[in-house]
Amino acid sequence: MFNGFKEFLLRGNVVDLAVAVVIGAAFNTVVERVVDSLFNPIIGMFFRADSLDQALTVALPGGGTLAFGAIIGALINFLIVAAVVYFVFVMPMNRLRPKAEEAPAGPSQEELLAEIRDLLAAQQNRGAAPPETTAHKH
Template sequence: MTSEEKTSLLEGFKAFLTRGNVVDLAIAVVIGAAFTQVINSVVNNVINPLVGAFGTSNLDGYRLCLKGPCVADAAGKVSGVYIGWGAVLGAVISFVATAAVVYFLMVVPMAKYLARQATREKSTMKEAVQETIEVTELVLLKEIRDALVAQGGPGRVSP
């Protein structure tokens, strides 16, 4: 690889990194990672205790034994074949809680904000169009007046 190709590759990579999309994506990943802690806290400290009121707050313990004996030894290793449906249910609850929090705390407020912005922008554009129409009508009327005066000849009174 020549020196020119290396420089070109580095310049291309720099241009790629400095584009807005890459920076926005990096910010979203960092915020998403921080937001995950908030969601995990909500799930562990609110959702799981509510589920625990009807059973246990640790859903990982719920299993279905397919082929026995499904017994745990002293080391915690389970013999037999089982399906850990409690862990799946916990993951589903965590996902639904995450989706709900994101929707109600981020998507809905942002949609309302964008709708308000669009309404403001439409009214501003409507006012600008109305002003343009009024100015255009005034110019047109002046041109009609001037054309009538020009056609009227010397006996007409000019404005």
């Protein structure tokens, strides 16, 4: 029972996922600091609010509020995360990954069908040589 659990925990994908979660949490802290220290002061100049959470609010008659600024802030946060992930991780990894060599092109469908036709004709003629074609020979 414990051996199966140990194998599960030590699988590469479980360990990779755990590392990704920890790195993601640390990365989230960096993004929050960038938003709090860079974007919120700039937005505060334009909307006279300390952060986007307090900007562009609309009071509702029942006592609630619509917080459009909080939605905009979440979108900006998402775009920052997506941009950093792409430019810091995805793009460099794509450059470092070796280019896959193109596999040599095999025979076309027409060539394969011609070979099959010729083989079937040869079988029907019981050993007679197939007619000459321009089909690709292996």
